[in-house]
Amino acid sequence: MREVNVGHGTQEVCFDGSNLILGGEADGEIYDARYLISTLLVYVAKSDGCISELESNRMIELLSTQLQIPGREALQRLTTAVMELSDDKDIATRLQHIATGLSDEQKVEVLWMMMDVMAVDEDQQSGELGAITLAGQIMGLSLDTIHTQLRSIASKK
Numbered sequence: 521m522r523e524v525n526v527g528h529g530t531q532e533v534c535f536d537g538s539n540l541i542l543g544g545e546a547d548g549e550i551y552d553a554r555y556l557i558s559t560l561l562v563y564v565a566k567s568d569g570c571i572s573e574l575e576s577n578r579m580i581e582l583l584s585t586q587l588q589i590p591g592r593e594a595l596q597r598l599t600t601a602v603m604e605l606s607d608d609k610d611i612a613t614r615l616q617h618i619a620t621g622l623s624d625e626q627k628v629e630v631l632w633m634m635m636d637v638m639a640v641d642e643d644q645q646s647g648e649l650g651a652i653t654l655a656g657q658i659m660g661l662s663l664d665t666i667h668t669q670l671r672s673i674a675s676k677k
Contacts, residue, residue: 552618553618553621553622553626554583554587554589554597555597555601555618556615556618556619556622556630556659557583557587557630557633558579558583558594558597558598558600558601559601559604559605559611559615560615560630560634560655560658560659561579561582561583561598561601561633561634561637562579562598562601562602562605563601563605563651563655564634564637564638564648564651564652564655565579565637565638566602566605567645567647567648567650567651568643568645568647568648569647571602572640572641574640574641575637575640575641576598578636578637578640579594579598579637580594580595580598582633582636582637583597583598586629586633612658615658615659616658616659616660619658619659619660620660622659624661627656627659627660627661628661628665628669630659631652631655631656631659631661631665631666631669632669632673634651634652634655634656635652635669635670635673638652639673649670652666652670653666653667653670656669
């Protein structure tokens, strides 16, 4: 267990497998990689101002197929992510801590999922590219890695 800066104070944090527990093992809130991925997907999808039906459907499909989350639970996770992105000032810090439990390969897989959501409506906005860049940095990916992956998806068009 260690203490980390969260907002204006510190909080105990530990990992239980891939779950991040904020506030200590006994009474803390548990956040896992699925929380991280759901939240980052929503962040990218809404970065152009709204979440399209195509983006919503693709996010649910990705959560269902890639993470084996049933459709109804996937929708609930995405709804929760929308609310937390609007209300939680410390969300970036929490996401950074969760991302430390992912391997570099897993982080690139999450980046590809975000790029997939961005590309589904075939209307990439600069806000979406900026959101993917920031989300990649939150996960600890280098700008070089992020830009390389973005160029890769652009060349496949």
